[in-house]
Amino acid sequence: MADRYLSFTATAPGRFLTARLGLPQPSALSRWTAGHPSLDGHLLHLTAGGPSGLDLAPVLARSGLPTATEAAGATAGSATGSAHGPATGSPGPAAVVLDATGVRDVDALAEVHAALHPVVRSVAASGRIVVLGAPLDTRDHHQAAAQQALEGFVRSLGKEIGRGRTVNLVRLTDASAAESTMRFLLSPKSAYVSGQVIGVGTAERHGGPVDWTLPLAGRTALVTGAARGIGAAVAETLARDGAHVVVLDVPQAAEDARRVAARLGGSALTLDITAADAGERIAAELPDGLDVLIHNAGITRDRRLVNMPAERWSSVLDVNLASVLRTTDALLAKGALRTGGRIVATASIAGLAGNAGQTNYGASKAGVAGMVRALAPHALAEHGVTVNAVAPGFIETKMTAAVPLFLREAGRRMNSLAQGGLPVDVAETTAWLAHPASGSVNGQVVRVCGQSLLGA
Numbered sequence: 001m002a003d004r005y006l007s008f009t010a011t012a013p014g015r016f017l018t019a020r021l022g023l024p025q026p027s028a029l030s031r032w033t034a035g036h037p038s039l040d041g042h043l044l045h046l047t048a049g050g051p052s053g054l055d056l057a058p059v060l061a062r063s064g065l066p067t068a069t070e071a072a073g074a075t076a077g078s079a080t081g082s083a084h085g086p087a088t089g090s091p092g093p094a095a096v097v098l099d100a101t102g103v104r105d106v107d108a109l110a111e112v113h114a115a116l117h118p119v120v121r122s123v124a125a126s127g128r129i130v131v132l133g134a135p136l137d138t139r140d141h142h143q144a145a146a147q148q149a150l151e152g153f154v155r156s157l158g159k160e161i162g163r164g165r166t167v168n169l170v171r172l173t174d175a176s177a178a179e180s181t182m183r184f185l186l187s188p189k190s191a192y193v194s195g196q197v198i199g200v201g202t203a204e205r206h207g208g209p210v211d212w213t214l215p216l217a218g219r220t221a222l223v224t225g226a227a228r229g230i231g232a233a234v235a236e237t238l239a240r241d242g243a244h245v246v247v248l249d250v251p252q253a254a255e256d257a258r259r260v261a262a263r264l265g266g267s268a269l270t271l272d273i274t275a276a277d278a279g280e281r282i283a284a285e286l287p288d289g290l291d292v293l294i295h296n297a298g299i300t301r302d303r304r305l306v307n308m309p310a311e312r313w314s315s316v317l318d319v320n321l322a323s324v325l326r327t328t329d330a331l332l333a334k335g336a337l338r339t340g341g342r343i344v345a346t347a348s349i350a351g352l353a354g355n356a357g358q359t360n361y362g363a364s365k366a367g368v369a370g371m372v373r374a375l376a377p378h379a380l381a382e383h384g385v386t387v388n389a390v391a392p393g394f395i396e397t398k399m400t401a402a403v404p405l406f407l408r409e410a411g412r413r414m415n416s417l418a419q420g421g422l423p424v425d426v427a428e429t430t431a432w433l434a435h436p437a438s439g440s441v442n443g444q445v446v447r448v449c450g451q452s453l454l455g456a
Contacts, residue, residue, distance in 0.1 A: 001396065003419060005409065005413075006026050006028065009025050009026060024413050024418035025418070026164075027164035029126055029192065030125075031189075031191045031424065032188040032428065037187070038188070039187065041092070042065055042066045042093055043067050043068060043093060043094065044068040045057075045096075045097050046096065046099070046119075048103055048112045048115045049101070049103035050102040054099060054132070054175040056099060056175045059182055060097060062183070063182060064183075064186075064187070092119070092124055093122065093123055093127065094123075094124045094128070095130070096120075096129045097182075098112065098131045101134040102134075104142065106149075109146055109153075112150070112153065116129070123165055126163070126165065127166075130168055130182070130185050131154050131168070133170070133172075134171060150169055154169040155167075158194045159195070159416045161416075166417075168195070168196045168197075169197045170198050170200060173202065176203050177201060177202055179437060180432060180437040180441070181200055181432070183212070184428075189428040189432070190432075191428075192417065192421040192450050193446065193447070193448055195416060195451030196446055196447060198446060199443075200441055201442060210436055211242075214241060214242035216292070216434065216436070217241075218242070219242070219243050219292060220286065220291055220292070221291065221434065222246040222248055222282065222290050223248065223294040224248045224294065224296050225249055225273075226245075226249055226260060226296065227259075228256055228398075230392070230395060230397065230427070231294075232260050234294055234296055234426065234431075235247055235266065237424065237431045238292065238430075238431060239264040239265065239266060241431055241434075241435075245266035245267075246267050246268075247261040247266055248268075248270070248271065248273070248282070249268075249270060250270065250273070251270045251271070257270055269282070273323045274318045276326070278323065279330020279336075280330055280334070282330075290331075290341070291338050291342065292342045293327075293328070293331065293341070293343045294346075295344070295345040295368075296346050298320045299315065299319045299320065300316065300358070301315055301361075303357060304359075313359075316360040316361055317363065317364050320364035321363075321367040324371065325371060328343060328375070332379065332385070335383075340384055340436065341383070342434045342435075342438070343386065343387045344430050344433045344434055345368045345371070345372060346365075346368065346390055347366070347369045347372075347390065347391040347445055348361070348365035351363070351365025351366035351369060369445045372443060372445055373443050373445070376388070376442045376443030386433075386438070386439055388445070390433070390446055391448065392448045393450060394415070395421045395422065395425070396422055396423075414453045415452045415453060416450055417450035420450075421449065426448050429446055
């Protein structure tokens with residue numbers, strides 16, 4: 001369903017009226033297309049807290065954005081700009097990367113303010129701010145306090161910056177390990193990801209150069225619940241990136257599944273994902289194994305707990321959580337996921353923040369997040385497979401289109417971007433986590449919610 005309020009606020013009368021009434025003024029987001037794969041403008045690279053030792057220049061140079069010459073040091077203490085790219089005086093940056101990994105105490109936090117205060121207003125519409133932080137040092141409570149402060153800073157800035165701009169924090173120790181993450185966050189593909197804290201580990205040896213145009217070429221990806229909605233968008237995006245996609249859905253959706261698979265040059269597989277032998281059947285259908293497993297299948301059976309019969313509870317927990325656990329365990333046990341494989345499960349902000357009438361759904365999606373965090377280190381160590389999750393917020397689908405008008409409008413506006421996301425926003429985030437170069441991203445639960453005002 002079209003967001004008529006968003007369209008109205010793009011008109012002169014709409015801007016005037018919403019400004020007078022103090023109503024949200026969302027900006028249309030710039031999303032990735034083949035003809036528009038990059039942000040429009042240059043990248044400004046700043047440092048706060050002194051030199052960090054990170055070799056960011058090669059990674060930023062490959063982001064697709066020319067690096068600016070503007071020197072933050074001219075206005076802000078020890079903050080410094082990069083030394084190549086567009087001349088000073090050019091239009092505001094499309095993206096700002098602030099290396100704050102060297103911030104170790106409260107005094108150094110002043111440099112974060114000094115670096116971004118002069119430039120934040122000039123960042124282009126649908127622009128990006130990425131703050132780089134270091135892991136918290138449990139042996140140094142001053143460093144841990146200063147680095148934790150960056151999370152509150154980033155989330156607060158994301159809620160005030162407006163104009164479709166996003167702000168995220170990446171914690172890292174190895175710049176080369178963060179290339180896929182930086183490419184994602186500094187591109188239109190991350191349009192609906194804001195206010196997130198993403199941990200990046202050390203670089204994974206993934207066995208050869210990465211084809212950034214078709215990163216999944218020669219790889220097999222299975223997407224559950226892929227006959228429609230978000231699952232179909234995920235399947236399409238993985239196919240765009242070169243994967244052979246197996247579209248899995250229930251037998252009742254067989255026709256839709258075959259239609260999606262045919263359109264993408266993939267194959268369809270129909271089975272009940274809650275069946276006790278679902279994992280074994282998938283492994284039998286894919287004797288050569290698979291590289292990417294996307295757990296997208298899910299259902300809702302909303303009702304307040306006092307009115308919820310046991311069947312509504314158990315059916316949601318079985319589809320959304322138990323089947324994910326059983327299938328994952330079976331496929332890992334059989335070695336069906338090849339080394340370098342990726343598992344991406346679908347959580348939800350309902351599981352992170354809770355939602356009235358969804359105790360069953362919230363429990364199931366919180367359980368997915370728990371599985372990811374616990375399984376990730378073991379799956380990587382024992383099988384060479386990463387495990388992550390996406391947590392969608394309000395996404396424009398047929399399901400949300402059926403929500404009553406006022407609830408739908410509240411869902412759309414209650415985030416920093418003041419609009420609903422699209423299935424492709426979840427798909428692009430999933431594709432980043434499924435990328436061969438994303439092996440250093442593990443055990444993360446990334447919200448795709450426009451920085452919902454609910455939850456952390």
